[in-house]
Amino acid sequence: MLIAMAGLPGAGKSTVARALGRELAAPVVSVDPIEAAMWRAGVSRGQPTGLAAYVVAETVAGDALALGQTVIVDAVNAVDAARGQWRSLAERHGVRAAFVEVVCSDRAVHRRRLEARSRGIEGFAEPTWEAVERLREEYAPWTDHRLVLDAMTALPSNLATALAFLAAAT
Known part of the structure; x- marks a missing residue:
């Protein structure tokens, strides 16, 4: 299975x-x-x-799928072209694609999490809240079936919900 995560930066995906x-x-x-x-x-x-990072991620994910592994892609996936890339990859490998979108329903908490985080990715500056707000405005409506998780819910509960969703998708 190909599991494509989606959501704004800092939402918890x-x-x-x-x-x-x-x-x-x-x-x-x-x-x-x-x-x-x-x-x-x-x-x-x-x-x-x-764009190049998405293409590289697609290649790496494709190699894992070719080995028979489930793979999880962690990306914003804000536009349908990105989502279509994962649908197409899953089709080429004859596996199911499942989308899991993570949102944070409390904007103040989302902003605090974003501004406080430091993922330690060398050379990668964390996005500003203003950049996230611009991305929110550009975020395309969904046409795919997906699970939506709210990061305001405890991680163990969200994990259990996601696992049940994925089990039903197989």
Whole structure:
């Protein structure tokens, strides 16, 4: 199965992705560290490294799927083109794609979490709240069936809900 996480930066999707990865013994392919690695390798920030990071993540995820592994992709996936990339990858490998969107229903908490976090991704500056708000405005409506988790709910409960959703999707 290909599990595509989605949600605004700082909403909690990486936390859920890592918990799912541990529970399912599945690799988590995260777009932000890939993009930061490109910058560290000398690729200019003026290049379309965001798109390139999604393409690299798709290749890595495809290799894991080819080995018969479930894989979790951790990315914002704000637009249908990104979501379609994961649908297409799953189809090419003959596996099911499942989308899990993580939101934070309390904007004040979301902002505090974003502004307090430091993921330690070398060369990757955390986005500002203003950047997240701009992205929120550009976030495309969903056409795919998905599970929506609220990060205001405790992680163990969200993890149990996600596992039940994924079990029903197989």
